[in-house]
Amino acid sequence: xxxxxxxxxxxxxxxxxxxxxxxxxxxxxxxxxxxxxxxxxxxxxxxxxxxxxxxxxxxxxxxxxxxxxxxxxxxxxxxxxxxxxxxxxxxxxxxxxxxxxxxxxxxxxxxxxxxxxxxxxxxxxxxxxxxxxxxxxxxxxxxxxxxxxxxxxxxxxxxxxxxxxxxxxxxxxxxxxxxxxxxxxxxxxxxxxxxxxxxxxxxxxxxxxxxxxxxxxxxxxxxxxxxxxxxxxxxxxxxxxxxxxxxxxxxxxxxxxxxxxxxxxxxxxxxxxxxxxxxxxxxxxxxxxxx
Numbered sequence: 001x002x003x004x005x006x007x008x009x010x011x012x013x014x015x016x017x018x019x020x021x022x023x024x025x026x027x028x029x030x031x032x033x034x035x036x037x038x039x040x041x042x043x044x045x046x047x048x049x050x051x052x053x054x055x056x057x058x059x060x061x062x063x064x065x066x067x068x069x070x071x072x073x074x075x076x077x078x079x080x081x082x083x084x085x086x087x088x089x090x091x092x093x094x095x096x097x098x099x100x101x102x103x104x105x106x107x108x109x110x111x112x113x114x115x116x117x118x119x120x121x122x123x124x125x126x127x128x129x130x131x132x133x134x135x136x137x138x139x140x141x142x143x144x145x146x147x148x149x150x151x152x153x154x155x156x157x158x159x160x161x162x163x164x165x166x167x168x169x170x171x172x173x174x175x176x177x178x179x180x181x182x183x184x185x186x187x188x189x190x191x192x193x194x195x196x197x198x199x200x201x202x203x204x205x206x207x208x209x210x211x212x213x214x215x216x217x218x219x220x221x222x223x224x225x226x227x228x229x230x231x232x233x234x235x236x237x238x239x240x241x242x243x244x245x246x247x248x249x250x251x252x253x254x255x256x257x258x259x260x261x262x263x264x265x266x267x268x269x270x271x272x273x274x275x276x277x278x279x280x281x282x283x284x285x286x287x288x289x290x291x
Contacts, residue, residue, distance in 0.1 A: 003229070003261040006155045008147070012273035019280045020061040026287070027062075032093075034287035035064040036120065036279075037086045039097045041079060041105065042072035047098045054096065057276045063283055066092060072102050079105060080113045087115040093286040094120030096279070099172065117289055120282040122146075123171070131179045139289075140282050145177035147274025148209055148230045149184065155263040157207055157228040160185035165205035167191045167198075167251065168212040173232050177209050198222075210251035220256035229257060229264040232271050 023034060036058055038051050051067065058065040068082055079101075086092045095118045101107050111123045119127055122142035130136040152159060164186040168174035174190065181188045186207065191198055202208060202222045210218055211232035223229065233251030250267030258264055265271055 003258040004155065004263040005258075006151050006230075006263050006265045006270060008151055008265055008270040009273045011151060011154060012147075012277035015274075015277040015281055016057070016061055019063075019277075019284050022284055023062040031291060032091075032287060033062065033064050034093045034283050035066060035091045036094045036096060036283045037066040037068060037089070037092045039068050039070070039079070039082060039086075039095065041070045041074050041098070042102050044098075044100075047100075051098050054276055054279060057280060058283075061280055063280060064091065074102075074105075076105055076109065079110050083110065083113045087113075087118060090290075092118065093290065094118050094279075094283040096121050099123075118286055120279060120286055122176070122282070128171075128176065128179075131176060131183070140285070141180065141278075142172065142176045143278040143282065144173050144232065144271060144275045145180050146278045147271055148173075148177050148232065149180050150278075151230060151265060151271065151274065152207065152228060155228060157263070159207065162186045162206040163204050164188045164207040164209070165191060165202050167202070167208070167210045167218070168232075170211065173211040174209075177211070177232075181207070181209075208252075212251055214251055215249050216251070216253040218252040218257060220253065220260055223257050223260050225260045226262045227260070229261045230271060231265050231267055234267055234272060 040051050055065040086095050095114050097110055112125050114124055116124055116126055116139055119140050122140040127138040127140055130138040164181045166174055166178045169190050169192045178188050178190050189201055191201055199222045203224055205227055207228045209230045213233055215235035215237050229252055231250035231252040235249050236246040237249045239247040248268050
């Protein structure tokens with residue numbers, strides 16, 4: 001068996017095109033242009049790149065972006081005061097606080113201070129709480145987990161009734177994607193650092209979502225033939241033949257797992273592009289809520 005490659009890049013491009021078209025229609029109808037405010041605390045190089053990429057993506061689809069940078073020693077009150085200011089700004093439909101934040105800050109308090117209708121990252125405790133409750137719907141779903149679910153659906157995975165295994169339990173990916181899979185009527189097992197017999201658990205998965213940050217952790221003999229594999233990991237692996245001295249790999253040993261899986265996301269080009277695409281979609285939705 002050779003796995004179908006789940007092309008996240010192509011799907012993300014389609015979503016961006018749909019968002020851009022919707023924004024053009026808003027302009028024609030005399031409606032407001034969606035606005036996204038980013039809050040970056042400190043000098044984390046990776047976070048700076050992520051924020052810059054999000055601002056660039058906004059510009060490409062016609063979303064106004066407002067960047068707010070605070071020093072790494074900013075106080076809890078300073079960060080929350082900025083969020084409150086953005087909550088009150090009608091030009092700002094979505095607020096994205098870039099994570100992780102410096103360790104002296106209470107991340108949950110900051111996220112909880114975001115207006116529920118502007119929480120385009122989907123990390124407000126109430127949005128996550130609604131995601132965990134039967135019969136409740138969050139205003140926004142976290143971007144990467146939402147992207148994972150869309151890729152599964154587009155690949156043709158039968159989620160209802162499936163055995164799904166999620167490797168990792170982070171607040172950003174693992175836990176929310178597990179909750180989304182439960183909401184879609186899968187039977188879900190979450191695997192983490194204290195789990196026993198991990199390969200045996202993974203072998204039972206009809207759907208596998210790997211999000212642990214361990215390069216090529218999942219091997220071919222761990223994967224059930226015909227499984228759908230979503231690889232969220234992005235890791236640097238030394239490669240002297242590569243121009244930069246390394247290449248990017250996921251949490252799944254792509255080449256060998258492709259021999260048994262029904263479908264699999266590549267790294268790069270799988271889940272990664274979906275995160276920003278879903279953020280743009282959420283920001284458009286936030287603007288529509290104010291119409």
